[in-house]
Amino acid sequence: MKHTVKTIQKMRNENQPITMLTAYDFPTAKKINDAGIDMILVGDSCAMVVHGHPDTLTATMDMMLLHCGTVARACDRTMVVADMPFGSFQYGVEETMRNAARFVTEARVDAVKFEATHNHIAKTKAIVEMGIAVVGHVGLHPQAVGALGGLKVQGKDMDSARKVVSEALALQEAGVFAIIFEAVPAKLSAYVTKKLDIPTISIGGGPGCSGQLLVTPDVLGLYDNFTPSFAKQYQKFGAIMLDTFKQYKEEVISGEFPGEAHSYKMSDEVLEAIEKEFG
Ligand SMILES: Nc1nc(=O)c2c([nH]1)NC[C@@H]1CN(c3ccc(C(=O)N[C@@H](CCC(=O)O)C(=O)O)cc3)CN21
Numbered sequence: 001m002k003h004t005v006k007t008i009q010k011m012r013n014e015n016q017p018i019t020m021l022t023a024y025d026f027p028t029a030k031k032i033n034d035a036g037i038d039m040i041l042v043g044d045s046c047a048m049v050v051h052g053h054p055d056t057l058t059a060t061m062d063m064m065l066l067h068c069g070t071v072a073r074a075c076d077r078t079m080v081v082a083d084m085p086f087g088s089f090q091y092g093v094e095e096t097m098r099n100a101a102r103f104v105t106e107a108r109v110d111a112v113k114f115e116a117t118h119n120h121i122a123k124t125k126a127i128v129e130m131g132i133a134v135v136g137h138v139g140l141h142p143q144a145v146g147a148l149g150g151l152k153v154q155g156k157d158m159d160s161a162r163k164v165v166s167e168a169l170a171l172q173e174a175g176v177f178a179i180i181f182e183a184v185p186a187k188l189s190a191y192v193t194k195k196l197d198i199p200t201i202s203i204g205g206g207p208g209c210s211g212q213l214l215v216t217p218d219v220l221g222l223y224d225n226f227t228p229s230f231a232k233q234y235q236k237f238g239a240i241m242l243d244t245f246k247q248y249k250e251e252v253i254s255g256e257f258p259g260e261a262h263s264y265k266m267s268d269e270v271l272e273a274i275e276k277e278f279g
Pocket residue numbers: 045048049056140142150151152153183203214215217218223226227228229230231
């Protein structure tokens with residue numbers, strides 16, 4: 001059965017931890033779905049971990065719609081959340097509504113997320129009123145990397161902690177069904193989680209949230225430009241891939257590949273006839 005806003009909120013109410021990972025392609029999304037992970041975020045982190053850009057600002061509507069549609073096709077259980085790229089929710093309520101609708105109608109995702117601050121509460125309400133499920137996102141907003149002066153923890157001092165708490169409360173009030181806490185001290189997200197009635201999902205937000213999220217290439221060991229300190233690498237698939245490609249190269253050079261098992265056969269008569277005809 002496919003997860004819905006209701007089943008995710010039920011998990012939170014029954015104290016069952018919610019699991020979430022990012023995905024950008026069909027085979028990975030299918031494995032995440034089949035593993036029973038509750039939610040997938042098609043993050044604009046794909047600009048970095050899939051497309052090789054230094055930050056998320058180059059993600060576009062076209063890029064996100066393509067990856068979202070691909071991931072959505074792989075998921076018959078996992079709830080799929082589209083991350084709205086920078087520039088898609090900044091220019092007024094109507095344009096934001098139109099862009100949110102495209103994720104639902106064209107890519108067939110189950111919900112949208114964007115890096116909303118206090119300036120985006122009216123837009124959040126407008127999308128919720130359209131009937132689209134919305135996820136909030138507080139703490140580190142990677143799309144604000146320029147203004148923040150780097151991708152770093154948020155909410156350690158009074159001003160930024162107040163921003164995290166007040167934005168989370170305002171987003172809940174605006175109707176989001178869950179909120180992602182990114183790079184926030186564990187004590188602060190635990191405090192806000194208790195204050196809220198909706199699930200909180202941590203990516204570097206500590207164990208006190210209702211669920212956990214990681215960027216899948218970090219989990220698999222597939223992205224080696226950098227890894228945030230909160231990410232846990234469960235496997236070293238990057239090293240396995242490197243060894244595999246080296247082995248393939250060696251086998252082609254040595255003639256070991258392709259052997260008989262990986263080649264097609266034909267009858268000697270046909271070949272002899274061809275040789276006769278063409279010399
Ligand atoms: N591979 C990857 N994993 C992520 O979790 C991730 C992305 N990319 N891209 C989008 C955002 C950006 N995020 C990030 C990226 C880096 C740090 C990081 O390296 N922080 C340092 C501190 C840096 C500083 O203080 O200047 C750390 O030690 O965690 C944190 C969050 C989380 N997201």
